[in-house]
Amino acid sequence: MALLIFFVIILSLVIVQTLIPFLVKKTVVFGVSIPEQNIEEPKLAQFKKQYAIATFTVSAISLVLYAAWALINQLSDEQIVIVGASIQFAIIIFSISLYFYFHGKTKQLKQAEKWTENLKQVTVTDLNIRNQDEMLPWYVYTLPMIVTIGLIIYTFMNYDLLPNEIPTHWGPNGEPDAFTEKTPFSAIQSSLFLLIMQMMFTGIHIATKNSGIKLSATNAIASKRRQLGMRKYSSWLLFIVLLVITIMMSFFQLTTIHPNLFEGSLLKLILPFGALAIILIGTIIFALKVGRLDKEESTVIEGNITDIDDDQYWKGGLWYFNKNDPSIFVEKRFGVGWTINFANPLGYLIIILPIVIILFATFFMN
Known part of the structure; x- marks a missing residue:
């Protein structure tokens, strides 16, 4: 496997x-x-x-x-x-x-x-484009959080049923292969980490939804289609990934409380592989779908204009540093999806703080 x-x-x-x-x-x-x-x-x-x-x-x-x-x-x-x-x-x-x-x-x-020597660099803005944005509303991402909070409460209610050794990691076969001593914290550790990750995903979604929508001066229609499509599909992909992870981690937590609940069931084997397959297939479909959005039709281009050349803000074409851009996340230049505006401190708060909390809890609270 x-x-x-x-x-x-x-x-x-x-x-x-x-x-x-x-x-x-x-x-x-x-x-x-x-x-x-x-x-x-x-x-x-x-x-x-x-x-x-x-x-x-x-x-x-x-x-x-x-x-x-x-x-x-x-x-x-x-x-x-x-x-x-x-x-x-x-x-x-x-x-x-x-x-x-x-x-x-x-x-x-x-x-x-x-x-770019003889081209006039211009910026195009569509004041109505926000009304056409079909990203999921932020509160949809709170639904998995409600499930996780309920699971944490349920774990405490059934604390006596938990084994003396709490699983902390599961192998490819769906069986636990690492354990820690039973304590109130270790009992909810995986669910707590899941909740922190859910909060991080929600923060990423909100920051992405509030990011700037940049249109091409030479092909506004195609760039508008790509921007709106990428925002819509990325919000769905993020939610699906979050939902799949929530289901999988909740399943493992329930099997810890009730080890005989799925005894002998293939679900322990199928669920991790199925979750992986859904995430990988979803990511590939997302990349292919977004990749075609601005390439479906040709456009007559005016010969003396171009978009603002912002290469100076992209270090190596991968890392974006622009203090004048309030966006926390911007479209990647190599890859499909979003990357942080490293000149905006809020990006570090959304991405790095949850990871620091999880690492701190892992190494110093067990």
Whole structure:
């Protein structure tokens, strides 16, 4: 089961990493903003193709060798997990290295060809676009929190039924493989961490919903479709991921209180794998759907204007630092989704504070 899980994860990673250059908005190539008049430049298409071929080839070979190694040798789940995780990191590091190589090549090409030299940089605003935003309302994200709070109360009500050793981690087979001594805190630890994560997800959603909606000056219709579509689909994906994690963690908590509740049931095995499958499939569908939103139709472009060139605020094309932008989250330049405006302290509060709380509780409260 561990091999199957990691095979699916790595395969999904290979697909997404290979397709990323073709899924970002078309006026951004390897983290560099490109005037719409130049997006058909053959060298840009060549860069994307070279990245995709190299990433897919190296990743696919690694995946095949990993599967063959695991099938030929009699290995423990721990060995399979360690090597599988290492391969994931190796693929990510390799693809990021390729990204930085082609980021530099694209930046050099843009400067050498002087694509923005004779273009007027303008900003377009649609005052009615907020009324068309179909992101989920924030209070929808509180529903999983209510479930978790109820589960915490239920755990305390049945504290005497809990075993002396509380599970803290579950393996690929759905069975607990790490334990801690029973205390009031350890009894609700996993549910408490889940609640903190739910609060973090809600904060991310609210911050994303309040972020700026940036339209293209040269193709406002396509950029509007992409922005609204990405906001809508990302809010749904975030909620689905949160819901799936809540169901899975609530199931594990209930089996801790009532160990005989699902004794002999395949649900312990199916639920973790099913949750993983839903998240991976949802992520791939989201990326593919959003990736097509601004590429479905061509538009006649006015020859002497372009969008504001904000490359100066993107460090390496990946990290956004702009004190003048009140948005906490902005659209990624490499990848599909959102990234933090690192010049806005609220982003650190939403993302890092919950992680610090969880780490502190894990190491100092047990």
